[in-house]
Amino acid sequence: MDEKIIIIDFGSQLTQLIARRVREHNVYCEIHPFNHIPEIDDTVKGIILSGSPCSVREVDAPMVDLKHLISKVPLLGVCYGAQLLADSLGGNVEASTTREYGRAILGKIEDNNSLFANIAVGTQTWMSHGDTITNLPSNARVIASTDSVEMAAFQFNDVEVYGIQFHPEVTHTTDGKTLLKNFLVGICGCAQSWTSDSFVETSVAEMKEQLGDDKVVLGLSGGVDSSVAAMLIHKAIGKNLYCIFVDNGLLRKNEFEEVLESYKGLGLNVKGVNAKDKFYEALKGLTDPELKRKAIGKTFIEVFDDEAHQIQDVKWLAQGTIYPDIIESVSVKGPSATIKSHHNVGGLPDYMKLKIVEPLKLLFKDGVREVGAAMEMPTAILSRHPFPGPGLGIRILGDITAEKVRILQEVDYFFIQGLKDAGLYDGVWQAGSMLLPVQSVGVMGDERTYESVVALRAVTSVDGMTADWAHLPYEFLADVSNKIINNVKGVNRVVYDISSKPPATIEWE
Known part of the structure; x- marks a missing residue:
């Protein structure tokens, strides 16, 4: 690669999202754990420090040699990364006395600051941290604030090193894409040639x-x-x-x-x-x-x-x-x-x-x-949905038989084809059916039945790392359930999974 951005991962669930946002600007980037940082050679144009579930105040908090990195290339610390910059280089980080989670408006932005080019006062950001910076290092200054977070963003005076206590990678930060472009292109000088x-x-x-x-x-x-x-x-x-x-x-x-x-x-x-x-x-x-x-x-x-x-x-x-x-x-x-x-x-x-x-x-x-x-x-x-390598083998809970595979294939066909026919398929990241090791009582005609239960699962996601259950129309779910029960021998009950990832996974096994 002619040029790249290095993202140093401190364990945040959003680290991959930062990488995806960087790549949306046609800039190549790599994620490396904080304890396996590669050599910072001439191809590295900048470094981003990720967030973390940890606190910089913890004894075993993940650390890196920031002085070594700062001397190399421009650097942007995000949330934990920003607090690590402040704490390690002479500032102070303490447990926050006010709730700093959710939407926050930048009420002050330094004029003509490179990181905030084309971003106006009043822009919305997304905070998610239990600690806050109470004092900056002596050679750093505040460049953006909210009503409750004075040091929402800061910059060191003598180097291109920035810290922000909000997350630019999430869509709730309305100008996050612009801020990242300012860092990647305006500050790091990336050519945006990775297409x-x-x-x-x-x-x-x-x-x-x-x-x-x-x-x-x-x-x-x-x-x-x-x-x-x-x-x-x-x-x-x-x-x-x-x-x-x-x-x-x-x-x-x-x-x-x-x-x-x-x-x-x-x-x-x-x-x-x-x-x-x-x-x-x-x-x-x-x-x-x-x-x-x-x-x-x-x-x-x-x-x-x-x-x-x-x-x-x-x-x-x-x-x-x-x-x-x-x-x-x-x-x-x-x-x-x-x-x-x-x-x-x-x-x-x-x-x-x-x-x-x-x-x-x-x-x-x-x-x-x-x-x-x-x-x-x-x-x-x-446009095909992801499908697990073990296939229906991990969607049939319990032991596998040819008859169980036949049942689930039929169920899955009605569900997936139904999504396509209803124009819902492309709006779903992944969908599938699970055959449960559960028999339930039912009534078909004048007879009581004791047959299998199937669960339908559909999620929305960007990359599968996190996912939300798809809010499919009730009418659609009713129609699919009816078709499955009427056409698939051995099934008399259909349920819909409304769990998100995390805490649940996309697959059941």
């Missing part, structure tokens, strides 16, 4: 040099990430890319056939493999979600390895790993607890002996779609 077209051009050129005439094998899932990765690599090496699409028996209704058909027009070399029975056998009797994930992953690798060995002299394995996959695999405080096994990062068995190529590892999900659009890929592929 989807430039990413395609650079990636293809790099892979041509990296891969040469080597053969590459890629496991397609039908999803956005693997499809865009395949097209990028295909542009670089053409027929030397071999794609394998495995039917694990846990796909959506008709998905295997429909996905294979959709790839025909892209010129990709794709082989479909029906391995349903092998997966069902591996899953027999398993109820623990993590064991199911591992069984599905192990079986996929076995099937994929068998197919890959039928191709002579394969040197590389391609994966659709994206940037959040990488970030989620690194904790700001060392190895993180296992939330779930990831389908891309790690897990490649030693016996495969293949080198890895990951053309999307720098991108967020929306960036992946933009790159696909730049390559003129079909909207039907790019």
Whole structure:
């Protein structure tokens, strides 16, 4: 990269959102944990310090050598980052005596300050902190205030170092995008040259040099990430890319056939493999979600390895790993607890002996779609909702059987097709159906029934890191519920999940 912004992560849930906002300005950035800061070389144009759930007043609060960083490039501290600047360089931070959470209006802004160019007094910001800065270092001055927070923003007098106690990355800060542009372009001098077209051009050129005439094998899932990765690599090496699409028996209704058909027009070399029975056998009797994930992953690798060995002299394995996959695999405080096994990062068995190529590892999900659009890929592929690697295997709670898969495929078909028919599909980040290990009593005709319960789940989100339940119309939910109960034998009750992430996850297992 010719230029980049480094974001130092202190554990905030909003760190990835800062990165996405930076990239919206066509500026490349990287997130690094505070305890693994890379070398600040000539490509680094600026540094952003993220927020944190911690307090700078805690004994074990995350810290960095700020004096070393300040001497290098312009720096912007956000919330915890701002308080860390003040506390470490001679100021003072104390527990706030007033509530500093939610909307706050900037009543004072320093005239002609570079960070606040084109931002007027009265602009709305979003605060979220329990501590506040009570004294600034002697060589810093206040550049913006609210009624209750005098030091809402400050600047050091002799260097391009700024601190703000509000969050510019959230939409509630109405001029947050402008403030970030002022920092990135006006202060750091970024050229805003990191676009989807430039990413395609650079990636293809790099892979041509990296891969040469080597053969590459890629496991397609039908999803956005693997499809865009395949097209990028295909542009670089053409027929030397071999794609394998495995039917694990846990796909959506008709998905295997429909996905294979959709790839025909892209010129990709794709082989479909029906391995349903092998997966069902591996899953027999398993109820623990993590064991199911591992069984599905192990079986996929076995099937994929068998197919890959039928191709002579394969040197590389391609994966659709994206940037959040990488970030989620690194904790700001060392190895993180296992939330779930990831389908891309790690897990490649030693016996495969293949080198890895990951053309999307720098991108967020929306960036992946933009790159696909730049390559003129079909909207039907790019607009698809995310679908978990283990498929319906983690949407059937309890053990997996072919009959349970049939039931859930039918339920899921009515739900997803219903969203499309009602024009609601594109407004939802992800939707799916869960088959619960619960039987409920019902009445159909003159008979009492004792059949399965299914839960419908639809969420809105930007990148899947956080999500809110989709407020689908009651009329739509009533219609879908009616269709499911009338048409899917074995189901007599439908419920709708209204949990947000956090505290709930998008999937149930």
